[in-house]
Amino acid sequence: MEKSKKMAVLMLVLTEVICLVFAVWKIFAGNGYMETFGAGKKEIPTWENPISLPAGSYQMDVVYETASEEAWLRPMTDSSAGTVYGGKVLLFPYHTEASFEVRVGIDDGWFYLDSSTEDDLTISELTVQRTNQAETARCITLLVVFAILDVLLVLWYRGIFAGMDTAQRNVLFALVMLWLLSSLPLFVNYMVTGHDFAFHMMRIEGLAKGLKSGQFPVRVQPGWLNGYGYPVSVMYGDLLLYIPALFRLGGFTLQTAYKLYVLLINAVTVAASYACAKKIGKGWKAGLLGSLVYTLSVYRLVNIYTRCALGEYTAMAFLPLVFLGLYLMLHTQEVRRGCLYMIAGYTLILQSHVLSFEMTVIFSALYCLLCGKKFLRRLGGIIMTAGVTILLNLNFLIPFADYMLREDLWIKGGTPENMQAHGLFLPQLFQLYGSTGLGSTDASGGIQADMLIGPGVLITFAAIVFLWQYLVYRKKLKEKADAVGWEEQCRLFLLLALALFMSVMFFPWRSIGEIPVIGKVFASYQFAWRFLAAAVLMGTLLWLYLNDNMKLLFGSATAKRVVAGLCIFAVVQGLWFFNVRLTESDATIVTDTSGINTVNAVSGGEYLIQGMSKEHVTESAITCSEHVTIAEYRRNGNHFWVTCENRAGMEGCVTVPLFAYKSYRAVDTAEGTEFPVVWDAYGAASVTLPAGYRGELEIYYRERTVWRIGEFISLATLLGLFVVCKTKAKS
16 A cells, blocks of 8 residues: 555656646747737738737737727637637827737637727737747646645645544535635636726736836836826735735736635635634534634625725735634633734734724724723733734834825825715615625615625624523523623624624714814725624624524524524525626626726825826826937836936936836936936926936835835844744744
């Protein structure tokens, strides 16, 4: 038997090596295909005149003219698999060139371009060049698949699976099935887009382009606002988005990189909620119930597949870690482990979504206060946890605070949203199904005009069932139930009730908005229903105790029926949601960001400085004073090299298409002399040149020293935590 195992391992490793060698060879082999159409050569490929392209990835560069504000092209390929549509390519009247990516499927196909405005669009030239992105992505896919297979093989070889009992195998199977079930809408060859889809696609692409241009960490992302740049990485934590950005650099299409990220977050959500529920519910059955209810909660699914609220659903994946840490710290002797869970949870939430972090801190503080003396006994540990978390996140907190204090951003000067008007109607707390394609409207539109945005019936019922048990069976439960468990479910109910109350239109948001400072903080939430994230976790954990109460009151048979009903309802509701969402969503292919309006993607432009105008970013060329000449220039992301001469006896200027955020520098490459970077009339970066200047300017973004210090402290803190954990583990 041992010999057969070794032979199986040897054959698998040999097969993997052969496949990887072939995949790497394909990356560098290529076929060197490059051809230009138009410009007096071959005709531009159209439906009547297609061209044949081998399967693979291509870079397309088109030269055009259009007077239409909504012109677009759509690459199409006819192959044995049918007609394959590529992502739309937007063409703007203030440009004459555009670049985009095209993927031809697994076999050769007839390629052509479809246009929306043939009368108002003239394509004069199309250059088609073969790239190795498809082969690179295939090679990385093989590496990942083989790595997973090798891990499973090692576990099998060491007898890990054989040593698992039936319960453990059931848990593993159930968690994998739950992960796949929660990811069902991803298994189509297009994107199920949502409200914030363009914004987060641009964030991933901006990180990839920033890394490609040599930035690390990326702060002002290139590509946004017609190439003027946007400091979204300063104001919006994107630590985990480096994962899809690296996939993007590895040759994957933008939609594939995004789907892989959602798959990862769904897996983390399943695992984190299981670990939290298992510990609090004291058993794997409670862990499975909690993971199922939390992962398939309506609000979480809406965040992923309707709102495309990447920051919020990422934060929800780590919310269970925070409350697991609080539980361990306040109610058990596992204080150190609780600290680590809290540090990890708070850090990953902060690095994903600032508003969710604020909400988590608020409900954590309330939970601690409700714990009374237990909180006071662990106060030192909680303060230490907060301190370590701050040090660990200085790489984000210092730049964020710096921009909030030094830059007059629109996010500070805008008028607060009316939270009262965007609260939920009471029936929405009990909403089962509904349309998922509409946005969030104010109270004047009624429920019909709103999207499905409730917490899900199971979460609301948790509060109702607790009230029933409390009012009818309180005395009996207090006698039979564990005292700690009874107190804990009371705390969870209060927090659940508060979160639900804060999400409805009856909560006094208008009055709170008038309170100095506090009103401004809460107004930044925009929508009252954001607090449903906290409600979903509290309701999920409350069900664990309610089920134990059922067992005490009515016996284990009744409790099992209740659990079965909860599981069936959660699965059916999730499947119904997927059915509605998939049938309502358009089939949108997203190869890259060429089909995204990079100006509209900033939404309200919250991270623009007062005075910057996103309406004046149509000019993408370098401009200069009348007496300044530009010989040549090069650009790499937000980095410019400009060879110029000021021929007059007075100061001149060179203006580059970048928004002039602080920390942009302009330096003479030969002498090292630095020139001031100022604003032009619309906020673009303008370099003031002295009279008679002649040379090459390098214009680039450089982080402030204090930012670098924060990054160093964060890295040192992370290494310190790693050393402490290793030392404790050995001892």
